[in-house]
Amino acid sequence: MTAKLFKVKVNGQHELTVDASEGTLLDALEKHQLEVHYHCKSGFCGACRSKLKSGSVRYLTDPLAYVRKGDFLPCCCVPESDLDIEH
Amino acid sequence: MSYSTFNQEQTNPLAEPMFFGNSVNVARYDQQKHSIFEKLIEKQISFFWRPEEVDVSRDRVDFNKLTASEKHVFISNLKYQTLLDSIQGRSPNIALLPIVSLPELETWIETWSFFETIHSRSYTHILRNLFSDPSEIFEDIVINDQIKLRANDISRYYDDLIFYTQLWQTHGEGKVTVEGVEHNVTRRELKKKLFLCINSVNALEAIRFYVSFACTFAFAERELMEGNAKIIRLIARDENVHLTSTQHMINLWQDGEDDPEMAEIAEELADEAYEIFMTAVKQEKQWAHYLFKDGSMIGLNESMLCQYVEYIANLRMQAIGYDAPFPERRSNPLPWMNKYLVSDNVQVAPQEAEISSYLVGQIDSSVDASDLGDFDL
Numbered sequence: 188m189t190a191k192l193f194k195v196k197v198n199g200q201h202e203l204t205v206d207a208s209e210g211t212l213l214d215a216l217e218k219h220q221l222e223v224h225y226h227c228k229s230g231f232c233g234a235c236r237s238k239l240k241s242g243s244v245r246y247l248t249d250p251l252a253y254v255r256k257g258d259f260l261p262c263c264c265v266p267e268s269d270l271d272i273e274h
Numbered sequence: 275m276s277y278s279t280f281n282q283e284q285t286n287p288l289a290e291p292m293f294f295g296n297s298v299n300v301a302r303y304d305q306q307k308h309s310i311f312e313k314l315i316e317k318q319i320s321f322f323w324r325p326e327e328v329d330v331s332r333d334r335v336d337f338n339k340l341t342a343s344e345k346h347v348f349i350s351n352l353k354y355q356t357l358l359d360s361i362q363g364r365s366p367n368i369a370l371l372p373i374v375s376l377p378e379l380e381t382w383i384e385t386w387s388f389f390e391t392i393h394s395r396s397y398t399h400i401l402r403n404l405f406s407d408p409s410e411i412f413e414d415i416v417i418n419d420q421i422k423l424r425a426n427d428i429s430r431y432y433d434d435l436i437f438y439t440q441l442w443q444t445h446g447e448g449k450v451t452v453e454g455v456e457h458n459v460t461r462r463e464l465k466k467k468l469f470l471c472i473n474s475v476n477a478l479e480a481i482r483f484y485v486s487f488a489c490t491f492a493f494a495e496r497e498l499m500e501g502n503a504k505i506i507r508l509i510a511r512d513e514n515v516h517l518t519s520t521q522h523m524i525n526l527w528q529d530g531e532d533d534p535e536m537a538e539i540a541e542e543l544a545d546e547a548y549e550i551f552m553t554a555v556k557q558e559k560q561w562a563h564y565l566f567k568d569g570s571m572i573g574l575n576e577s578m579l580c581q582y583v584e585y586i587a588n589l590r591m592q593a594i595g596y597d598a599p600f601p602e603r604r605s606n607p608l609p610w611m612n613k614y615l616v617s618d619n620v621q622v623a624p625q626e627a628e629i630s631s632y633l634v635g636q637i638d639s640s641v642d643a644s645d646l647g648d649f650d651l
């Protein structure tokens with residue numbers, strides 16, 4: 188698969204380059220050694236809930252956890268554009 | 275407003291609120307007001323497991339090697355979990371089924387409660403393996419003060435809702451005196467009791483299990499009581515589905531997406547709901563204190579557990595629109611917990627050989643040509 192690279196800014200301090208063709212956004216944060224919050228990693232528990240300040244994401248599986256306005260679940264999505272997030 | 279097991283009135287389930295509308299008649303799922311509950315049913319059923327399929331026989335040897343204080347931690351947690359699932363195995367049914375108005379939610383409640391009964395049965399499975407007669411452990415659950423304190427706080431919101439619903443069903447709205455006490459039964463009062471009850475259940479599903487989960491997984495980190503840990507992983511996975519359902523109910527109410535009166539009530543009782551949650555937080559910390567009264571265990575102590583409760587409380591409160599109650603506790607003090615909470619642990623499997631998704635219903639589906647041996651086909 189060809190790499191789909193996006194810039195992801197996390198908590199206003201880290202700038203990562205994330206390949207949307209490889210794993211979920213949460214995997215990418217983990218790979219970059221950031222502290223990650225999760226339980227199920229499958230979109231149903233909501234423990235990874237984060238703020239999407241700008242940009243858009245695409246869900247790989249339909250999230251079952253309630254997603255409040257402005258929130259998203261990094262364990263089951265990939266970036267669709269450059270992102271600014273609070274995790 | 276007496277309950278009918280098959281409401282003969284023509285109703286439109288798409289226009290009903292989750293609760294206190296018309297009672298459900300046809301159990302149909304072709305159309306759904308809140309399709310999330312149907313999805314949760316599917317998810318939960320896909321997680322079906324049987325306690326007896328998890329081999330806990332090696333735990334007996336491990337258990338005998340534990341120190342007295344570690345045994346206290348292990349057994350006390352099992353007692354507490356037994357209490358929680360005893361309540362959850364019946365109360366959603368008794369309290370919520372008489373007042374639910376959507377078929378998908380009605381079936382979700384039944385599915386949810388049924389899985390809690392699997393959890394209850396698993397505790398018997400674990401204890402039977404450790405003791406030739408576990409009855410002393412079970413009997414202590416109704417006399418142990420630490421457990422009773424929690425039982426009281428968990429069951430009272432359910433009991434209150436159940437009692438008022440019964441008054442409403444038999445007397446309708448208005449004042450009614452029972453055993454010398456006057457009760458003013460109104461639909462709004464009932465809805466308030468429902469709101470508090472769901473918030474109390476939400477707190478139960480959100481944090482009440484986690485002190486005990488942490489102890490179980492701390493034992494597993496030392497390769498002790500691993501059969502038990504496998505069961506608790508399956509339970510933890512289920513509890514996360516239950517939690518999502520109560521978070522959905524609360525958020526749907528708050529957003530006015532369900533019943534406008536419930537949106538008002540959610541605002542009116544926001545502080546009270548917050549207090550219910552924070553009382554549960556306090557009780558869990560006290561539970562950690564009780565567990566370690568005679569000494570810690572390797573890898574875990576009271577203060578780490580309390581920090582973990584605060585960390586989890588932040589996640590849970592933000593999920594229902596509150597600010598994090600412990601803003602200084604942003605970091606997970608027990609990061610190893612996560613690998614046990616992952617639902618499909620294929621890549622991140624810890625030291626144990628089996629993964630929860632493969633623990634149950636094991637079927638050897640790989641058939642090699644050589645397995646067929648001399649069969650002439």
Ligand code: FES
Nearest residue numbers: 228230233235262
């Ligand atoms: S980790 Fe459970 S929803 Fe993302």
Ligand SMILES: [Fe+2]
Nearest residue numbers: 359362390393
């Ligand atoms: Fe349970």
Ligand SMILES: [Fe+2]
Nearest residue numbers: 362479513516
């Ligand atoms: Fe539960």
